Amino acid sequence: MSLRRITATLLVASALSLAGCSSPDPIEEIPAFAVDSPDVNLISNGEGDKQQLVYAFSPQESEIAVNYAANHAAVATDKVNAEAPTGEGLEETTLPLSVSVVDGNVAEFNTDGFRMRWHMDVQGQVEEIKLLPPDGSSDETRATTERALLQIMSTNPVFPVEPVGVGAQWSVKTRTLGDTNMLRTTTYTLTSRDGDTVTLDVQVQEEPAKKTLELDDGNKLTAEDWSTTSSGTITVDLTKLLPTAGENTATTRTVYAGPNPDFKVVQDMTTATTYKK
Template sequence: MCAALVATGCSQTSADQSADEDPNDRIAVTLPVPAANVVVLNPGAEPRTQLEYNLEFSSTSEHTVTARSTISQVLGDDPEQDFSRPEVTMPISARVGGGNAAGNNVTLTVGDATSPDNLVNESFGDAAGSEATIRMDRNGSVQELTLSPTEESDDIARESLEHAIFQTVYGVVALPSEPVGVGAQWLVEQPIVSATEILQSTTVTLRERNGDVIVLDISVEQKPTLDFFDIPGAGRVLIDSFDSRGSGSITVDLTKPLPTDGNVDVRGEQQYSDPDSGFRVRQRTGMSLAWTTD
């Protein structure tokens, strides 16, 4: 994952933040978010209207996100090893900042995050008040993510929150620019930042609409764009097989920047090999996101 370290100030001081902490002393990590391409497959039933976010400046919404990613790996004939990340539950206060006709800046402030893993859970003690800022288009596309943990956050807390927030941002579904009605389907294609080039294709169905609130059914498939990838200093690895797919549903209030309810679960199996020795690595992977609103 590419990251650029830049010194920056935070837009506001969290109520949970230490009174002695100067937000301008924080180090921010800016992560690129690859652009999403949206194509309408079926415009749905009449009446059709354009779906777009209508975020009011300085408005705040409260969300709770639970993120989990799993990975188990078998090297050759060795026993399977588990490299899964502990589950993280984050209360998030989303505050809409300045913007223009194209979109808004949104600051996500993490409250008292928790994890069933004792080590990770203890590390969150000084992480309350950590922030992330996203630039969000009116169709829900996120252009950039900047993470700003509290100064007191240790490496475990920073890494755990960074991964969970990145999953959260990928969980925001881009909307079509064309008018659509109930039953509409559109395809969202977006590259995934990983060791190899992976394209995530998400088929979205508009199941319900009630004013600003919409319910979306989601089907996800991930595929590599090449049949190999290169590891710096280690050479080329072949992708023998790759399967990753999942589904879920989310509820979106178009006056709030994050989904208000729902869950998405993606599972996969992959096999890689060394082209010279034939040595094989097998993996099982998973990612899940669950949303609720306070």
């Protein structure tokens, strides 16, 4: 799902809203975007008492800081370092989020009038989304807020269906949304559980979804190497839909070979999500 495609739909959505459609809730008129189902694989079910991890749908007030950074440069072939750097000095955008339950397994996330609805199951697998910007918002504000909301959704924990105990580990493979266009494997480790409060260690590995990129001049870039550095520990209150504390961050470096063998194109993409409450 490209950011450009969603932004175009947001413009239509805004027009519908301004036109005053007959529905008392204009987001009902917005087409839903289907989301690819993640591949969830239980690696270890842990030790001791084992229970399912499931979300309860309830209202929530949250504050989440998000960062997305993409940088690329042409580097002399003999100077290329294929190891991903650690994302540091990132500029944060903090979103105050109000979460409400619309109906059954449908939740709405509102930040400064920008609305996003998820339809998801109790393990956290999102099936479809709807987006509606506030009237009068600029294209730049829409794109920035939408990217942040999609990142929050993409990094929200997904649980296995099997009962698990402390030490359990599982992987979630999915395609990232928006401009990143990466295949992401997130490995979660359940490090502690106290009632409805669980702590998860988070490790991420990514690779480009498209290994070949066609340039405007007809030449092509081919991904020949990639690596990810990541870190993360988050706290999840199972009575809420979003983590309540912690941070996860990942930087993926992709090295592309092009028509000039003396140079490579090195691209770094960083996402960081910090849960402040």
